[in-house]
Amino acid sequence: MPSWEIHEKYAKLMGIPIEIAKEIDKLIDSSGIHDFYDIFLERSSKPRDPMTIHYINYLKSLGIRRLFGINKIRVRNYNFKSSLFITSPFYEKLKTYGEDGLKAFFLHMFLDLIERNERGKNVEILEIIDGDYHFARYFWEIESFINSNFYSILGDIWKDIKRRRDRKTIKEFDRIAERISNRLKHQLERYFSDTTFKN
Ligand SMILES: [Zn+2]
Numbered sequence: 001m002p003s004w005e006i007h008e009k010y011a012k013l014m015g016i017p018i019e020i021a022k023e024i025d026k027l028i029d030s031s032g033i034h035d036f037y038d039i040f041l042e043r044s045s046k047p048r049d050p051m052t053i054h055y056i057n058y059l060k061s062l063g064i065r066r067l068f069g070i071n072k073i074r075v076r077n078y079n080f081k082s083s084l085f086i087t088s089p090f091y092e093k094l095k096t097y098g099e100d101g102l103k104a105f106f107l108h109m110f111l112d113l114i115e116r117n118e119r120g121k122n123v124e125i126l127e128i129i130d131g132d133y134h135f136a137r138y139f140w141e142i143e144s145f146i147n148s149n150f151y152s153i154l155g156d157i158w159k160d161i162k163r164r165r166d167r168k169t170i171k172e173f174d175r176i177a178e179r180i181s182n183r184l185k186h187q188l189e190r191y192f193s194d195t196t197f198k199n
Pocket residue numbers: 001002028029108112
């Protein structure tokens with residue numbers, strides 16, 4: 001998930017009051033709430049366009065199952081089940097923040113999904129829709145906001161991903177270094193105790 005600084009930066013840029021954005025970010029990222037990704041977001045992946053599908057089917061008919069690149073281009077589709085969402089206690093809570101709260105919520109969700117997509121192994125085109133249409137106008141507004149800030153958003157998200165990966169790598173190195181020095185210490189201790197014994 002992108003850091004809160006990223007969420008806050010774009011909420012502010014979208015004109016959402018920062019206090020509301022912060023509250024909503026906390027609400028979403030507090031334990032348990034992120035479950036809505038599993039409950040309200042239906043995820044599916046499909047090959048991109050008829051030509052690609054046709055080509056993949058042709059290759060499959062020849063017995064070729066995997067071809068580098070080609071069958072990796074997909075559309076990842078998220079269908080937000082808004083009819084179900086409006087019956088949830090989370091929505092009841094969200095409603096108390098008004099229009100801006102809803103906007104902050106959907107912006108947070110979009111940014112999370114973009115980040116998730118960027119971390120993925122496949123080349124995927126992201127599509128997020130409100131299949132039941134209750135919040136479609138928020139989706140359109142956020143989509144056009146994201147489109148007009150696309151490179152800045154992607155840049156921030158990538159910086160974030162890289163920073164976290166580096167941090168993980170450093171931790172990993174530290175762990176390995178500690179293991180090696182422990183082993184060395186152990187061997188030295190044994191060596192010295194052996195020599196003391198011999199003497
Ligand atoms: Zn999040």
